[in-house]
Amino acid sequence: MTAPKRKKARANGEGTIYQRKDGRWEAAGYVLAANGTRKRVRVYGTTRREAANKLAEKVADSNRGLPVATADSTLGDYLTYWLGTVAVHRLRENTHTRYASCVRLHLVPGLGTKKVARLTAKDVRTFLDRLRTTCQCCTQGLDSERKRCCAVGECCQKQLAPSTETYVHSVLKVALEHAVCEDELPRNVARNVKTTTHQPRRFRPLTAAEARQFLDAARADRLHALYELALRTGLRKGELLGLLWEDLDLTTGTASIRRSLQRTRTGGLTHLPTKTRASERRIALPTECIHSLKEHKGRQDKERETAESAWQDSELVFTTPTGGPLDPANLTRRFRNFLNRAGLRCIRFHDLRHSTATLLLEQGVDLVVIKELLGHAHIGVTASVYAHVRLRLQRQAIDTLGNALGGQDDDPDDPPAAAVVL
Template identity: 40%
Template sequence: MSVTTLAFPDEPEEPEKRKPAKARRSRSRKRANGEGTIYQRKDGRYGFSAYVPTTAGTLKRVQGYGRTHEEARKKLTKLLEQADQGIPVSAESWTLAQYLAYWLEHIVRPERKPKTVQGYEGVIRLYLIPELGNKRLGKLAARDVRAFISRVRAQCLCCKHGVDAARDVPRCCALKGGKCCDSLLSTRMVQSIHAVLRNALESAVREEIVPRNVAKLVRVSAPKYRVNRGLTIDQARAVLRAAEDERLHALYVLALCLGLRRGELLGLRWDDVTWICCRACDGEGGETDGPDCKTCSGQGVEGGSLEVVQTLQRVGGALRFVAPKSEDSERTIPLPLFCAVSLAKHRARQLEERAEAWPDWQEHGLVFPSRVGTPMEPDNLRRSWGRVREAAGLDGVRFHDMRHTCVSLLLHLGVAPDVVREIAGHSDIDVTMTIYAHTSLEEKRAALGKLGDVLG
């Protein structure tokens, strides 16, 4: 009798008991390289760290913290996402004040004109350093810039600088219970402050010190340029009549006819002027070195040209000759007959002044110098303009408005905008059209009258 042995499967092993909760490891799983680390600090907050690319092409350990584990995780995730998107972190630990000092000295000063450097210095000293100077360059965010611009825009200058408190008789905020006079910065000045910060950060991006320009992310209202600042033809003629007895009559002629800036006029030299003698005098015509040639007897000029190659500016308390505002400002302008004759008379008058002032005359070759040949103080021109303006009955009109008048009248006469731009020395034709091409009420009435004739 055979015996069959039944085989039973092995009974399942008893599962291993889990370790008590208190014996579990408190640390989270080990993260792979590049995922970063989150840990709890002694103060109860949660820290995180990760190695991410820098603007210098190296890796840098970046640390931070959050009040909760979730907050730390979100910050770490954002940091790693930026690294994945190719946005590096700053390789430098400069403050904004330190970088602005470097930028001003090594980037701005060698490349920009002294007047521009002086303007940048003022903005940095008065606004950027007091408000943002201690901020780490790599941690400067768009919200910091936006908050800064809001503070600057809303801050009363009288209160900030104690203007009213310094008065003999306070008028506003220094009075007990007095009200703020709300002396605010202009929109143009706020835009300039933002522009300086934006330009500095753009240089930092180019030098790979910061990954992006956060100032570009903040919009600042553009200033509204005033229009209708040009004179009418009758007003322009009134200016020239009022200036007939002024020693600077020719200066006003050039300002109105050629649209030269004040600094360009005061920096103009006789070497920059080329004359064309009157054909009626020499029979052929041609260029000569001055209006006092024997053939023309000092007055017989038909025209000529002048080159704008330098401008006179006051920088740091001293008068300096500097290059024009832009490359387009360096230009050659034809001299119409009216301007050439006026300059010839001015040259003859200047020779008499030089003889009378000798030996105190200091020759600088300037077309419009002081009475002793030295560069003219802009304040002296301002006083001369004040007399002319009053005599012409044009109170409130600025000297610079004569430049606007030249451009506006040329456009009104149908001169092509690109030709007007070259005469004025604008770098962009949009400036010519946007700021200067104003339309008078009479022109609007005439235009609408034509439309009415067609429709009627």
């Protein structure tokens, strides 16, 4: 009698794979968790092969020493894993630093002990409500060394700005979304929580008269070309400081925006890619900017001769007197001093960019053209930021129409212009 054929054993490390009642395939195995222990993870797929491949990928990462987040780990452990192994490769360094600060100061103290799998929308809502109403001096012990305010029993009720609360909520949503994509969570509970809409930061762009005064005063400044380029094109501070001479074509009057100069914690002054893919663009240079850039080039050549061996050949358009890159923080201080000397009201450097867009809108330039000039990723960004300008223009248009409809000079028997067939 022939013995029954034995079922082939699973390969070592393959884990458990079976088909669920709902038709999906589930695979489970042990991997290295974020807290250093070995945890059992489960992944899902529409076919057996898909589930097996997902599990094999997690086991391979675990064998290389990379921890894998699990749904039964705490939110604090998961956020530590996400920052160190996922976000660090997807975010710019300064953005990653802000995310890490947000996690350390707010998310871990408030929700860190919660299990990821048991986190509910109510937990997130309660956390945000508490974050909104809690004094940050008390929570973070900001005055413990200074021995004042909350440290001596006189709470100052220093609460978070609404924009900061929204930012904390956004970081949590992004982190949990990764867990959903990795099949660790069925849904992102943070997305079910709606935060209060805060008023955007108000800015007061330069009026046309103030802009003319600004340009007149800038002619005597060493960075005349930079200030004029900022106001006439709306380039960001980092984009201006990252410009190389090879990016400019002063013959055809164009500039290619390819990079941004920023100071990072680990690399110091560093050339980084533009803020978004849409920010990498080619723009037309105004005639006035072409003239000022040519004058700036001549001044820079004289500075190179004066500096001799001390000159740093960075190929940057805007540099220190010895050819080195301009620090963004130093430019901010220099800009503030320039405004004081010129007798202009104090604005942020970024408000020059807002001034560009506002003045263009007031001159009737199409929103799409402004979006491309500023390098916004979506036209919705341009429309929302400058909604107040568009509302004012709508009112002017309505008033103009009202004047036309209420006029008494027209002959009532004359047909409207729109009825004329050409």
